[in-house]
Amino acid sequence: MQSLTLIQAITDGMRTMLKERDEVLVLGEDVGKNGGVFRATEGLQEEFGESRVIDTPLSEAGIIGSSIGMAMNGLLPIAEIQFMGFIYPAYEQIMTHATRMRYRTLGAYTVPLVIRAPYGAGVRAPEIHSDSTEALFTHMPGIKVVCPSTPYDAKGLLISAIEDPDPVLFMESLRLYRSVRGEVPDGKYKVEIGKGVKRKEGDDITxxxxxxxMPVLEKAAIEAEKKLISCEIIDLRTLYPIDKDIIAESVQKTGRCVIVHEAHATGGLGNDIISIINDTSFLYMKAPIQRVTGADVHVPFFALEDHYLPTPHRVMEAIEKAIYF
Amino acid sequence: MGYENDFPMQQIVDKDGYFVREDYKNKITRDLVLTFYRHLIRVRAFDRKAKNLQRQGRIGTYAMFEGQEAAQVGSAMALKENDWMFPTYRDHAASITFGHSLPTIFAFWKGRVEGGVPPKGKQIVPPSVPIATQLPLAAGAAMAEKYKGTSNAVICYFGDGATSEGDFHEGMNFASVFKAPVVFFNQNNSYAISVPIEKQMNSKTIAQKSVAYAMPGIRIDGNDIFIVYFETLNALERARNGHGPTLIEAVTWRYGAHTTADDPTKYRNQEESEKRREFDPITRLEKFMKNYGYWDEEWVEQETKLIDEEINQAVVDMESMPNPNVSDLFDHIFAEPTWTIKEQKDAYLTHLRGEA
Known part of the structure; x- marks a missing residue:
């Protein structure tokens, strides 16, 4: 057991699997000698060599396309996209090949590929470095999407993703990379894909x-407690397939719900969560479900990003709207 | 200007069926010539049958390759058993030659997903439909062979239009940087649906694009099965020996439409196109066989008859396939279906049974 930041836990997950299985490779821009622009792959090339931790040309479609070919041919590539906002050139490769190969060949070829992508705003990054476009991928058949918020989950989910027989998009919050720290077991362990986790018990609202x-929700919950509103907090961890049972169980208890994401509202994952609640828990609900999300605008130049991102204060307003409906 | 004169078109046998490269004489066996011929007439008969089946409404839209047989057959014959093939939707002559079954190819064009399943033990990826996207995949599959330390190689087919796509560059560059054992086999038939090559690129050849990747490139007469076979063999050999990728430009022609859904008279003179039969790959081989004493009328008749029977049987096999399995719609998206897919499948099957 060691105390690690989120990014250290990700590195540890890759190291664990590079050690365990020869088929595991890491590839991407600057992942080798430089150890990644965020240092997520620091030391890995030194430890495992250039044939396993590969500096690629600057080409997202090339990284993902060649990773698909490797994955079809028996390897387990972990491809790094430097920022989620740069993944779009590879979108076609993911949509037309990575996610379809199993279906197109009735399982004769599969693509056990992990795509790691730092996402999200809030660190004063340059333009296009702050996108959170998970919904573009949850909409796609054939790829799982995960997004950990703790170091423990980061390592466990990454190992699950590497051993998953299908493509997994592994979203890494660059805002949480070094701002959260936690206990992480040594060696190999897994956190199951498709399972959310309750971070806090509560009675009045989910x-x-x-x-x-997650830190935004936790701060809002503390504010709410001051007003004697008891919040239950759910960390979904997997964005496809969403853990519908944990959602249904919680909202059937509380009857109220606020969904928070930094992605744009329209077509955002909040709508799918509302639809899950609609399908499972319609008659339990005491108030309309609230969403606190990014607006249908581009993630802004960073001088205005605080006005784009959900804040504890906005979440608190949504909580009160639901409670006093 | 540039490199266009550096890549003259190479031939071994000219359009009249005579050797232009006498040095190849001793490399050519009777068995090789007859195998070329048999594959060529087999795939042409398949192609014509498929076109007719589409006209009769027995399969869906079909992409004809007539005219391009030598490029596909010759290159596919150069492969070894464990090599990989990444074809496009016009390359079923190549995949058939490499060992794909005829009913499976018919099934692909009948809209059946079974048409994408490779034959057992053969690495034939389903035809790539979005243009050029298969090049990075082929580079990756080749990188994996290199990583595993095998001597297997990869062949990747694409057309002239594909060279305008970003994936062409990305695949070529990755293969070059990582010295991946892959042969990029371009069939330049001068048209991307309706757009002629002069509007596709300003460079005079496709082979010259290899210069930018510091990889060997060669421009060959794609209707001369001899040069196609031997140059693909050379390129594969280089790949197997760790010398990395090669770009081959096989200059050829499709006589017909882009697909059965296309009308080529809108963009080119089809009478002119028919004149290209003067350079026909099969006629050329026939002439060669007659010129050099390989022609055996009886054998040709017998093979033609056997091929007709095989193709007719393949149509029967394709048409007697069981109805498509609705479960296939849901069961191959993930190794284990997610709950959303399970629910959707159950709901739909319930609906089909009229129980909703």
Whole structure:
């Protein structure tokens, strides 16, 4: 057991699997000698060599396309996309090949690929470095999407993703990379894909979020407690397939819900969560479900990003709206 | 200007069926010539049958390759058993030659997902439909062979239009940087649906694009099965020996439409196109066989008859396939279906049974 930041836990997850299985490779821009622009792959090339930790040309479609070919041919590539806002050139490769190969060949070829992508705003990054476009991928058949908020989950989910027989998009909150720290077991362990976790018990309202929104929810819940509102907090961890049971169980108890994500509202995952509540828990609800999300605008130049991102204060307003409906 | 004169078109046998490269004489066996011929007439008969089946409404839209047989057959014959093939939707002559079954290819064009399943033990990836996207995949599959330390190689097919796509560059560059054992086999048939090559690129050849990747490139007569076979063999050999990728530009022609859904008279003179039969790959081989004493009328008749029977049987097999399994819609998205897919499948099957 060691105390690690989120990014150290991710590095530890990769190291664990590089050690365990020869088929595991890491590839991406600057991941080798430089150890990654965030240092997520620091030391890995030194330890495992250039044939396993590969500096690639600057080409997202090339990284993902070649990783798909490797994965079809028996390897377990972990491809790093430097920022989620740069993943779009690879979108076609993911949509037309990575996610479809199993279906197109009735399982003769599969693509056990992990795509790691730092996402999200809030660190004063340059333009396009702050996108949170998980919904573009949860909409796609054939790929799982995960987004851990703790170091423990980060390592466990990453190992699950590497051993998953299908493509997994592994979203890393760059805002949480070094701002959260926690106990992480040594060696190999897994956190199951598709399972959320209750971060806090509560009775009056359910707050649902993931990744960088978790500290926002926790702060809002503390504010709410001051007003004698008891919040239950759910960290989804997996964005596809969503853990519908944990959502249904919680909202059936509380009857109220606030969903928080930094992605844009329209077509955002909040709508899918509302639809799950609609399908499972309609008659339990005491108030309309609230969403606190990014607006349908581009993630702004950072001088205005605090006005784009959900804040504890906005979440608190949504909580009160639901409670006093 | 540039490199266009550095890549003259190479031939071994000219359009009249005579050797232009006498040095190849001793490399050519009777068995090789007859195998070329048999594959060529087999895939052409398949292609014509498929076109007719589409006209009769027995399969869906079909992409004809007539005219391009030598490029596909010759290159596929150069492969070894464990090599990989990444074809496009016009390359079923290549995949058939490499060992794909005829009913499976028919099934692909009948809209059946079974048409994408490779034959057992053969690495034939389903035809790539979005243009050029298969090049990075082929580079990756080749990188994996290199990582595993095998001597297997990869062949990747694409057309002239594909060279305008970003994935062409990305695949070529990755293969070059990582010295991946892959042969990029371009069939330049001069048209991307309706757009002629002069509007596709300003460079005079596709082979010259290899210069930018510091990889060997060669421009060959794609209707001369001899040069296709031997140059692909050379390129594969280089790949197997750790010398990395090669770009081959096989200059050829499709006589017909882009697909059965296309009308080529809108963009080119089809009478002119028919004149290209003067350079036909099969006619050329026939002439060669007659010129050099390989022609055996009886054998040709017998093979033609056997091929007809095989293709007719393949149509029967395709048409007697059981109805598509609705479960296939849901069961191959993930190794284990997610709850959303399970629920959707159950709901739909309930609906089909009229129980909703």
């Amino acid at each position: 707050l649902i979020g993931w990744g960088a929104m």
